[in-house]
Amino acid sequence: MATNILTLLRTVWRWIYRAIKAGLVLLTVLLLTGAVYQHFAVKADLEKYPPPGRMVDVDGHLFHINCTGAGPLTVILEGGAGASSLAWAWIQPEVAKSAKVCSYDRAGYSWSAPSALPMDAINTSRQLHDLLTAANIPGPYILVGHSIGGAYARMFAANYPQDVAGLVLVDATNPSVLETYAEVDLPKVEDWTPPTVQVFPYLASVGAMRAVLGLGLFNLAAGLPADTEAPANAFLAQTDYLKTVVWEYRFLPDTLKQIRSLQPLNDLPVAVIVAGRFIGLDTETAAKFINWHRKQQRNWLNLSRNSSLRTIEEADHISLMTNYRHAHEVAKTIIEMVNNEGLKLMR
Numbered sequence: 001m002a003t004n005i006l007t008l009l010r011t012v013w014r015w016i017y018r019a020i021k022a023g024l025v026l027l028t029v030l031l032l033t034g035a036v037y038q039h040f041a042v043k044a045d046l047e048k049y050p051p052p053g054r055m056v057d058v059d060g061h062l063f064h065i066n067c068t069g070a071g072p073l074t075v076i077l078e079g080g081a082g083a084s085s086l087a088w089a090w091i092q093p094e095v096a097k098s099a100k101v102c103s104y105d106r107a108g109y110s111w112s113a114p115s116a117l118p119m120d121a122i123n124t125s126r127q128l129h130d131l132l133t134a135a136n137i138p139g140p141y142i143l144v145g146h147s148i149g150g151a152y153a154r155m156f157a158a159n160y161p162q163d164v165a166g167l168v169l170v171d172a173t174n175p176s177v178l179e180t181y182a183e184v185d186l187p188k189v190e191d192w193t194p195p196t197v198q199v200f201p202y203l204a205s206v207g208a209m210r211a212v213l214g215l216g217l218f219n220l221a222a223g224l225p226a227d228t229e230a231p232a233n234a235f236l237a238q239t240d241y242l243k244t245v246v247w248e249y250r251f252l253p254d255t256l257k258q259i260r261s262l263q264p265l266n267d268l269p270v271a272v273i274v275a276g277r278f279i280g281l282d283t284e285t286a287a288k289f290i291n292w293h294r295k296q297q298r299n300w301l302n303l304s305r306n307s308s309l310r311t312i313e314e315a316d317h318i319s320l321m322t323n324y325r326h327a328h329e330v331a332k333t334i335i336e337m338v339n340n341e342g343l344k345l346m347r
Contacts, residue, residue, distance in 0.1 A: 069096030080147025090327035108244030139163035223322030276313035
């Protein structure tokens with residue numbers, strides 16, 4: 001009897017071992033197949049979606065910058081964390097009716113080559129300045145920054161004040177969140193990188209990120225024009241792009257600490273745009289977040305004696321860029337500053 005049981009156990013374990021071995025072989029084959037598929041899919045994406053602007057060599061590093069429109073002032077668009085030049089698809093054409101306007105890709109996003117430099121405000125603002133110089137795009141500039149892009153624009157204005165005519169901060173991340181995060185039970189800024197985002201580069205390396213986007217998940221481009229949403233999602237499925245997102249989040253605390261100690265901007269025109277809604281939260285929590293968020297945004301008014309604040313009540317942080325009506329309101333604020341500062345140049 002005992003011998004029969006031992007024989008049965010050996011047989012069962014033999015079959016379990018074979019199943020595990022077969023499963024590992026199958027998984028290896030799937031991963032290798034996915035990696036090969038991803039390699040050729042990326043090549044196909046780059047051929048299908050060429051850069052709409054021009055590629056500029058900055059000390060051996062290629063950056064993509066896309067300028068449209070004309071005028072004495074140049075508007076520079078700086079996107080939020082994880083956002084490329086494509087995020088301005090609604091806003092840039094509107095502003096281009098009144099001024100020259102340039103969107104660009106930070107190192108590692110879309111068509112710009114990756115960089116090993118820390119992706120903080122000091123390096124990012126310096127790279128932008130070097131890019132504008134290499135591309136022969138002189139100031140004066142009106143800098144527009146969405147989310148963490150506002151912090152980069154803030155650093156640029158501090159380091160190159162002679163080149164800056166105005167600042168538009170679109171629901172920009174204020175350094176005050178370094179101290180006030182606990183008021184709404186947020187984690188420390190050092191822990192703001194979403195765990196899912198840290199996994200995405202690995203999914204992308206084997207082609208699985210394309211399936212995630214295909215299911216409508218992590219579609220940050222939803223709401224943008226159809227001819228923009230497709231290339232934006234193509235880049236969101238690329239390993240290097242997603243590694244850059246993780247890299248940028250890593251330096252978010254450094255960026256906020258760097259701009260926290262900067263001096264005010266005297267009388268520089270500063271327009272602050274605030275989103276009036278938080279989505280995905282219950283009514284009580286949303287109200288708490290809205291009050292906290294508005295308090296952080298009002299801190300931007302201390303930048304200059306010539307500052308203003310506007311709240312777009314029906315907009316949330318992302319829809320300011322992706323919803324046509326909300327983006328149109330953002331563009332109107334930018335154009336108002338262009339017109340006001342343009343008149344000063346003509347006097």
